[in-house]
Amino acid sequence: MSSPQSLSDAFELLRLHRRANIGGLSVDDRTALQQAAISLVGESAQVADDVEFLDAPTIQSTLAPASRDWLTALEVVTTIPSTNAELVRRAETQSVNGAVLTAEVQTAGRGRRGRAWLSPFGRNLAVSLGVAIDRPPAQVGALGLAVGLGVHDALANLGAPGVQLKWPNDVLLDGRKVAGILVELVRLSPVVEVVIGIGINVGCASAIASQVEQPIADVAEAVPGISRNQLLARVLDHVLAESHAFAASSFPAMHARWRNAHRHEGKTVTVTTPTERVSGVATVLPSGALALDTAGGRREFTGGEVSVRPPGGEVAP
Numbered sequence: 001m002s003s004p005q006s007l008s009d010a011f012e013l014l015r016l017h018r019r020a021n022i023g024g025l026s027v028d029d030r031t032a033l034q035q036a037a038i039s040l041v042g043e044s045a046q047v048a049d050d051v052e053f054l055d056a057p058t059i060q061s062t063l064a065p066a067s068r069d070w071l072t073a074l075e076v077v078t079t080i081p082s083t084n085a086e087l088v089r090r091a092e093t094q095s096v097n098g099a100v101l102t103a104e105v106q107t108a109g110r111g112r113r114g115r116a117w118l119s120p121f122g123r124n125l126a127v128s129l130g131v132a133i134d135r136p137p138a139q140v141g142a143l144g145l146a147v148g149l150g151v152h153d154a155l156a157n158l159g160a161p162g163v164q165l166k167w168p169n170d171v172l173l174d175g176r177k178v179a180g181i182l183v184e185l186v187r188l189s190p191v192v193e194v195v196i197g198i199g200i201n202v203g204c205a206s207a208i209a210s211q212v213e214q215p216i217a218d219v220a221e222a223v224p225g226i227s228r229n230q231l232l233a234r235v236l237d238h239v240l241a242e243s244h245a246f247a248a249s250s251f252p253a254m255h256a257r258w259r260n261a262h263r264h265e266g267k268t269v270t271v272t273t274p275t276e277r278v279s280g281v282a283t284v285l286p287s288g289a290l291a292l293d294t295a296g297g298r299r300e301f302t303g304g305e306v307s308v309r310p311p312g313g314e315v316a317p
Contacts, residue, residue, distance in 0.1 A: 007032055010045060011079045011121060012037065015053055015104060019046040037120035037204070050203065052228050053120035054102055060235035067240050072098030081108035083128035084182055084197035091186035091294025097193055102232065125200040125232055131240070133247045134191045137185060140192060141302065142251040142288025143243065144169045144183045145258055147196055150239035152261050158234060160222040164263040167282075167290050168303065170180050172263055173217035177201075189279055196243070202228055252286040259284055271301050281314065 003021040004010035007029040013020035022030060023043040030040060054076045055279035060068065064195045080086055080103045087096050105121040133140055151171045155178070156163045162174040179200040187193035203220040219226055245254065259265050262284055270279045271292060278299055280292030289300045 002154065008079050009193075011036075013106060014045060014047050014121065015078050018051075019044060021045075032107075034120075037123060047122055051074075053104060053122055053160040054232065055229055058229045059233050059236075061228055064237045067233075067237050070098055070240060071100065074100045074103070077101070077103045079103060079105050079107060082106055082197075083126055084195055085182060087128045087130055087195045088184055088186055091130065091193060091195065095132075095193060096195065097191075097296070098188065099130040100127065100236065101129075102127040104144055120204050123203040124243065125198065125202055125228060127232060127235070128195055128197045129236065130186070130193055130195055131243050133194055133243065135192060135247060137188060137192055137251065139250060140183075140185060140194065143194060143196075143246055144181050145251060145284075145288050146242040146246040146254060147181050147183065147198070148237050149254055149258055149261065150242035151181065151198060151200070151235055153232075154234045154238040155222075155243075156180075157238075158219075158223055158226065158231065160219060163261070165258065165261045166263050168288075171200075173222050174217070175263065176215040176217035178217035178219060178222075196239065200231070201234065202226065202231060233278070253287045255284070255286045273301070273303075 003024045004013050005024050007025070010020050010022060010025060010029065010033060020039070021043055022033070022045045033045055034040060039048065056074050058078045059073065060074050063071065083101045083103055083106065085108070087099060087101055090096055090099070103126050106126045133143060141251055145168060148165050148171055152165055153162050154265065155171065155173070160173055164172045164175070166172055166177070169181040170177050179198065182196045182197040184197070185192065188193050201216055201218045204218060219231065242254065264282045265284065267282055268279060269282045269292070270277055271290065278292055278294060280294035283291050283293070285291050285300065289302050292299045292301070
């Protein structure tokens with residue numbers, strides 16, 4: 001077996017053969033492999049036996065008929081800086097409606113507010129899709145909530161217990177983050193198009209727990225034996241269904257369902273903005289905004305970091 005001369009070469013060989021001779025790699029590249037949850041023994045790198053690689057034909061054949069009809073391209077790549085950034089780049093010159101891009105590892109994945117989304121090799125799901133939303137740009141802001149509802153329903157239907165939503169764009173299992181969503185507006189004509197990025201923790205908890213600031217959940221622990229290919233297909237089905245429902249009726253039509261799944265509904269939370277911290281009892285409005293009922297009256301927010309203050313005053317996820 002040939003020895004890789006670059007980090008990307010190493011990932012390609014690992015995807016093909018599950019092991020690679022890394023004698024030609026630099027110290028930095030070897031460190032990057034370890035950070036991607038690859039086992040290194042001497043001059044050899046090896047992928048764990050429980051890693052299931054993504055396969056485009058398998059995913060496509062598992063999709064619901066409506067999703068297959070919508071799909072124009074489903075691409076699985078070994079490594080990429082960011083699936084979202086790549087679809088955003090493509091949208092500069094062409095429609096991306098119907099395009100799905102997923103990767104075995106992201107080297108520069110990002111979430112809301114530019115935060116890193118860690119993606120160990122062959123674990124987690126990092127997927128982006130381009131979707132046309134036939135609504136004025138000003139009405140697209142709540143789409144992320146609809147996407148979250150789709151991820152929520154996909155996980156719940158696969159048997160994950162305790163699935164909830166955290167405003168605006170997180171999905172939780174038993175109160176811990178399991179998925180994040182990033183929606184970017186990319187085209188305004190002839191119809192509005194967005195790129196939806198979804199990151200889901202699958203089989204990664206032990207690998208990245210020490211690298212994240214908040215407690216995380218893992219779909220593989222909640223649904224033992226879950227297939228990444230099956231999970232991706234079901235997530236695409238539900239997210240597309242909710243995105244198309246949003247395009248037809250906007251957020252008010254799914255408002256009641258979102259509130260029922262909202263972890264912080266009716267609870268005291270603190271919203272932190274660049275200029276203030278506001279505490280109050282939370283509810284999500286039909287517009288998709290978060291309202292806090294405070295001692296000084298109702299405040300509404302369309303963005304911000306939400307944290308719960310349980311009795312005792314400590315901030316919980």
